[in-house]
Amino acid sequence: MTHYEHTLQDQSVISIALANRANADLLKRMLGPNVYTQEAFADGTIEDTPEVDLIVTDTISLQRHYDKILQLRHRAAPVMLPVLLVSDSRTQIPPRINAELGISVDDILRIPTTQAELTARLHNLLRLRALSREQERNRQQLVGVVSALRTLNACDSVIVRAKSEDDMLSALCRTIVDEVNYDLAWIGFAIDQDDKPIQVHASAGPATAFLDQLKLGWGQDIKGSGTVGQSMRSGKTLVVNDIAHEPSLYHIKERARLHGLSSAVTLPLIFESAPPGCLAIYSKDPGRFGDEECQLLERLADNLVFGLSALRALQESQHQSARIQYLAYTDALTGLPNRRHLVQYLDEMLDAAEHPETSGAVLFIDLDRFKLINDALGHEVGDRVLVQVGQHLQSAVRDADQVIRQGGDEFLVLMNHDPRKGGVSTREQIITNACALANRILARLAEPLTEGGFTHHIGASIGISLYPDHGSHATLLIENADKAMFEAKRQGGDRYVLFSEDLSDSRQQRFAMESRLREAWDNKAFELHYQPIFALDSCRIVAVEALIRWPQDNGEILMPGAFMPIVEETGMIKPLGDWVLETAARQLKDWHDKGYQLEMAVNVSLHQLHASGIAEQFAALVSPHVHPRWMHLEVTENTLMTDPEAIETLLAGLNGQGFQLAIDDFGTGYSSLSRLQHLSIDTLKIDRSFISELGQPNSKGAALVSIIQEMASSLNLHTIAEGIETDEQRQMSLEITENNGWGQGFWFSPALPARELEERLRRSGQKASKH
Structure with a gap:
């Protein structure tokens, strides 16, 4: 016998509504003790009327309870609630009763009759109900599968397009709820702590209040005893089609009842190198999650794991790239831009074809007395001094200027006038501004600086080159500012010198002298x-x-x-x-x-x-x-x-x-x-x-x-x-x-x-x- 082949021994519930009491008692005796019967249509509302599998009534009761019978059949729909009309064979069936066939009545049995015929009629009607229920179950499963498939497709789109993990998880929960009319979807991840809690990262649905103050876990304690904790520990999908009667959920069943949740599925999210997580979906309908629907939801969970892993890998790659970019263009000690940044920025600014009026100055700053501090008090103190010098330089320049650490005890300042920001500066204005800036820097660096338990007097030598006058590209401008700085240092330091071509000749002579000195040293001269x-x-x-x-x-x-x-x-x-x-x-x-x-x-x-x-x-x-x-x-x-x-x-x-x-x-x-x-x-x-x-x-x-x-x-x-x-x-x-x-x-x-x-x-x- 298949699961929908009903017999009278299945403890079916038959409601008897006969006006003649004797006929009702006779019918109960013919059905026997294995069939549960009850008196139909007691006082009360439809909501108070228990569910039955079949109604047996007569013409008088049908007329008397016609509306209620229709309401019961409507409540059971789309599952069929069969009604058997019992009619005395000695009387004619009224035409209007025949018209009710298929509406309020499904079959008419003339009495007196034999027990065999009665049983056959009841069996047929109960079988029709079983077939109807099975059909509805199949329909619901098909609807669930179609909805899950639609959800899977929609969520795949979310996973592919998400730019951040938070956006992905939030959009995924909303999509799950919106596409299938689930009542709650949430995604959480294990936290690596002794009590093994779960942190909910995203949720959506009309029943999200269910999660308020709810303590979730994936350990062996009461917080992890439910299906969520079991699923995350075992790595298996767990389905609960009746929360109210699930022993492992005794601690949340009252909360679930208050929020109208009857069934749930928990899908584990297992990662290769990250704590596990879970996707939990709830429905107000009991028995909502069929096998095929769960299979599609498992595919969704697998795709989510893949998408999250890919996104995290991408974000880590982007973070590393950003870190590499930062390190490539930033001085690690002071946090200031480095020479590479200046060269790239300045070369872009010196695109004469696009902005021929670009002008400004490069200031090359060399600390006069830093090396003594560094060697006498150690590199840690020296490093802290350099950090303070960088801060002092930043406080001395304008907002539009850039302070760069060249390396060692050398800094650069780009005094920039960008025509894209409006205005034109003459050469005389650039020189005036650059000299004023150099004086501010000298004054700032002349102030005592305390570090390592000592008060230090740093001082600096500054060389200034102008662009585009002293160079058409960044490297030449820095080199010429360097030459001017050496001249400032040669003059005793604590001053600035503006680059000129004469300095360039002097620098060549200096290089020649340096070469001769090294040769003399090698020759012990x-x-x-x-x-x-x-x-x-x-x-x-x-x-x-x-x-x-x-x-x-x-x-x-x-x-x-x-x-x-x-x-x-x-x-x-x-x-x-x-x-x-x-x-x-x-x-x-x-x-x-x-x-x-x-x-x-x-x-x-x-x-x-x-x-x-x-x-x-x-x-x-x-x-x-x-x-x-x-x-x-x-x-x-x-x-x-x-x-x-x-x-x-x-x-x-x-x-x-x-x-x-x-x-x-x-x-x-x-x-x-x-x-x-x-x-x-x-x-x-x-x-x-x-x-x-x-x-x-x-x-x-x-x-x-x-x-x-x-x-x-x-x-x-x-x-x-x-x-x-x-x-x-x-x-x-x-x-x-x-x-x-x-x-x-x-x-x-x-x-x-x-x-x-x-x-x-x-x-x-x-x-x-x-x-």
Whole structure:
């Protein structure tokens, strides 16, 4: 027997509505105890009338309950609710009753009759009802499949066109609900936490309030005990066609009833490298989700997983591309645009064919005293200083200008006038604006900057090039601004220089000099000469100062002032300075071995002090030959003022290695007594400009030298008078120093090659020692 072949033993519910009580009782006895019968049409509304499978009535009851019978048949539609009319065979059936066949009545049975005929008639009608129910079920499933297929197509379109995950999920839920008239659709994803919650990312439908305050999970606790948690853990689709009677949903069945939800399907979303999720769909109709409909919805879930994975991969690729683009055009330390950005932007701006009136300036900024900070206090402090410098530059420029980090301690500023933004600027206006901007930048960078526990005075050298005057493309403009910057640095820094073609020629000469310097270094062409330092009272040689010389092919000897600035700019100062220090120490050892217990003074450049661990490096160069206490390291007073606190740390490190320390050219800077007393120094070398004034009419030289001597005495420092050219200057220096000073200058001796100085020592017959 198929599932729609009804028999009277199926416990069918038959409603008996007969006016004759005896006929009703007889009918019940003929049907037997296996058929459930009930009295029809008790008092109450249609809503109170229970569902039945067949109605047996007579003419009187049909007339009496005609409207109610029609309402019951309508309620059951499209499933058939059969009505059997029982009519006495002794009476004629009224014509109007015959007219009701197919409307309110489906069959007429004349009584009396046999039990077999009665059973056959009832069986046929119940079978028709079963066929009708099966047909309706098939129809609903077909409708569901068609709707699901339509939903699948519509959702595929959503998945393909979505630009973001949120848009995709929200549009998908709306499409599911709108296309099929489901009552609720939502999409959620597992959160990787101990209690394994599920976060709803999108929902749609008239019953979305069902989700309010609903705690969902995919663990083994009560939150994950329902079909949603089971589906996500197992990776299988789970269908509930009657929520009210599903044991695993006992904790939400009352909430579902309040929102009119009767059936649901949960479709897992399983990803290869992401937490799982689920697509849950609900309907007010029980038994809504048939097998074929669920298969199509599973296809939808699979497509959603594919679409989400593809979108996430695309977004990750776009994120990486954007990150690469950002890194390619942005300085990682300061967050400022980098040189590549400037070149690309400026080249686009210089499209002369499209915008011939484009004009502006490029400012090349090089920090004057940054390397000392970086090497003395470490790269972390240096990096933080650079970040602050970038911020200071941004505060100094206009909104329309761009600050760029070139690299190291170099920055660029694009002072832009874009004709596309309106207005035309003359060359004179551009120059005026660029110079004003350079002055603002210099003023801003001259302000003290605190970092790493120290206060720093940075300063900068700025070169300016104009476009399109000084270049038709970005690289040339930057190069010319760089040339102007070098000229500003050559002039002493803390200033700006506007590029000119003369600078270009000077730069070529500089490059030629640099090439010759490197060749001289490779060929070991440098020499050291030694200028005696003598006791002012006895004129005995007590020390010498090592001074570098560069012999030329034509017999000329170049002094340090002619080439040392380029040595410092190119970075050659480190190897050359190390060579000077070690060569001087080796020569001093040779003299010591011969009985001349001299001390040796060596000038140290600010650029040499940049290197980290410089005190240990200097000691390693000197110690194989002499103890560092025989070596005087001289730094200029201006060097001390570049970054006083950092220099103080460096000098303390050198003193800790045993070196004696001297301040060269003292009196030309702005050292204070309070600053000097914190420095690890031994000697002040009084600048030659003061010594040259000694003995001059109306000169304050003697007074100034006396003040310096008093300052030195108060700090227990030794003094050396530089640039003594006459015996009168020697005598006056001797008096001021109270017969306790040293001197140095052409009056006594110029700098001499080692052999000549040794010959002079030999002829003098003296063994020099500290006075």
